[in-house]
Amino acid sequence: MYNSTQFTAEYKFEPERRGMQAQIALTADGFTFKTAESPQWQFIKMTEIVGMHTYNKHNVVINFGAFPYQSLTCRDEQFLAALKENMTSYPMVANLFKDPKSTFVKLMVVLGGGIVGLILLAYFFLLPWMVKTATNNFPAEYEQKLGKIMFDQVKASEKTDSVKSKLLNDFFDSLHFEKEYKAEILCVSKKEVNAYAMPGGYIVVYDEIINKMNSSEELAGLLAHEYSHVTLKHTLKSIINKIGLTALLQIIFGGTDSAIIGVLSNQTSELGHLQYSRQLEKDADENGFKLMKKQQLNPRGMISLFERLNEVSDTNIPAILSTHPLPDERIKEIENLIQHDIYTPKKNLELDTIFTSLKSPITSIK
Numbered sequence: 001m002y003n004s005t006q007f008t009a010e011y012k013f014e015p016e017r018r019g020m021q022a023q024i025a026l027t028a029d030g031f032t033f034k035t036a037e038s039p040q041w042q043f044i045k046m047t048e049i050v051g052m053h054t055y056n057k058h059n060v061v062i063n064f065g066a067f068p069y070q071s072l073t074c075r076d077e078q079f080l081a082a083l084k085e086n087m088t089s090y091p092m093v094a095n096l097f098k099d100p101k102s103t104f105v106k107l108m109v110v111l112g113g114g115i116v117g118l119i120l121l122a123y124f125f126l127l128p129w130m131v132k133t134a135t136n137n138f139p140a141e142y143e144q145k146l147g148k149i150m151f152d153q154v155k156a157s158e159k160t161d162s163v164k165s166k167l168l169n170d171f172f173d174s175l176h177f178e179k180e181y182k183a184e185i186l187c188v189s190k191k192e193v194n195a196y197a198m199p200g201g202y203i204v205v206y207d208e209i210i211n212k213m214n215s216s217e218e219l220a221g222l223l224a225h226e227y228s229h230v231t232l233k234h235t236l237k238s239i240i241n242k243i244g245l246t247a248l249l250q251i252i253f254g255g256t257d258s259a260i261i262g263v264l265s266n267q268t269s270e271l272g273h274l275q276y277s278r279q280l281e282k283d284a285d286e287n288g289f290k291l292m293k294k295q296q297l298n299p300r301g302m303i304s305l306f307e308r309l310n311e312v313s314d315t316n317i318p319a320i321l322s323t324h325p326l327p328d329e330r331i332k333e334i335e336n337l338i339q340h341d342i343y344t345p346k347k348n349l350e351l352d353t354i355f356t357s358l359k360s361p362i363t364s365i366k
Contacts, residue, residue: 005082009074011035015152024072024079026086031062033072046090051149051265054080054096055157063149063156063265071156092262135237143236144181146261147200150268154186154204157269161187161207163364168205171216171354172223177291180231185223189365193309195222196271197229199236204271207363212308216348216355217301224288225302232287234280239267285330289337298345299338306331 011022011033024033030045044064051063058077063069074080080096087093154160164187172183181201188206195205203226213219229235243264276284285302292299310328 005078007074007076007079007082009033009072009076009079010156012071012073012156014068015071015155019073019156022072024074026082046087046092049092049262051153051262051268052092052096053153053266053268055269059157060096061153061157061268063153067145067148069149069152071152073156092266095266131237131241134240135233138233138236138240142261143233144200146236146264147198147202149261149265150198150271151184151186151202151204153265153268154188159189159365161189161363161365163362164207164210164358167354167358168223171219171351171358172203172227174348174350174354175220175223175291175297176295177224177227178294183227183230189363195226196274197226197235198271199230199233199239201230203227203230209309210358213305213355213359214308215301215304216351217298217345218305218308219301219355219358220292220297220351221288221299221302221305224291224297225284228284228287228291229276229280232280232283234276234284235271235274238274238276238280239264242267281330282333285334286337289334289341293341293343295348296343296346297348297351299334303331303334 006023006025009022009024010019012019020035020037022033022035024031027043030043030048032041032043034041049062049064050069052060054060058080059073059075060080060083062072062074064071083093084097088097165185168185168187169183172185179201183201183203185203185205187210188204190206191208192206193209193212195203195209197203203223205222205226209222210219213222288302289299292302
């Protein structure tokens with residue numbers, strides 16, 4: 001065995017199943033693990049790993065095998081240290097410890113004065129085009145696969161509420177938005193006011209933001225905005241913008257494969273703190289407004305939610321306001337949309353009923 005040190009981990013055969021205690025150890029080209037139910041050590045090659053990411057600084061989640069993927073979560077910081085010492089020759093592991101653009105930056109420093117200026121000029125002008133092209137070239141089936149891996153990683157690493165998750169999915173279905181993606185929503189039980197979108201139709205909502213809401217229109221506005229990030233490929237674009245130049249070129253020229261999916265899925269832990277540009281937020285607000293209008297839902301729900309969250313003091317600013325910035329400016333823009341595109345909203349009793357159930361204390365957290 002390459003590294004005989006054994007670490008305690010949690011193993012899940014599928015994301016929805018309850019985890020079981022396991023032991024994990026590194027080898028020269030992968031790792032081995034065993035559980036109490038299956039004491040025989042099982043060997044997993046690095047090539048069989050489809051995703052790897054860290055959260056809370058040193059916790060490591062590894063997804064492997066065939067879809068819907070098995071997972072091992074190790075919360076021992078020494079395991080991360082062992083990965084860094086022994087496995088960084090593998091790109092998926094190396095990506096955990098370095099800024100993907102660091103190699104590019106070092107190259108610019110070495111090249112010197114005038115050449116550096118030319119490279120910087122090319123970088124700032126060409127990068128937006130390259131990211132846009134890579135996003136447009138990204139196959140829909142891989143976008144769905146990437147989103148599913150990320151979604152499963154969140155399930156494995158966060159406390160989730162299955163009752164509220166079902167209610168959120170029922171609520172979204174009752175909105176009757178035109179669905180370019182089959183949406184799936186997960187409710188995370190966490191004392192943080194936040195929600196975020198993933199590629200391929202996946203959305204994560206923290207129960208704390210639901211606790212701050214007073215109406216079904218506010219929840220409809222939130223989901224319309226986050227689903228717009230999905231359909232407009234904002235999250236995919238932002239993730240692609242963070243990867244290395246080599247991987248970016250590979251996507252542009254049609255080289256999407258499992259390795260690229262693995263590199264992109266390493267960004268899962270950053271999604272809850274992923275900041276969109278002012279233009280992307282404006283586009284998501286405008287598209288969310290159109291979704292609300294088509295179903296005759298009250299768009300002022302978007303405004304009232306922002307106003308309520310904006311009342312929180314700066315010392316306790318909600319995560320969703322730090323990642324979705326400029327609430328005052330966005331409120332004015334939504335007000336402008338309402339004034340220039342007038343329609344009569346209708347009350348939706350079905351949404352009100354589901355929202356009332358969401359606000360009840362009945363939960364199922366795991």
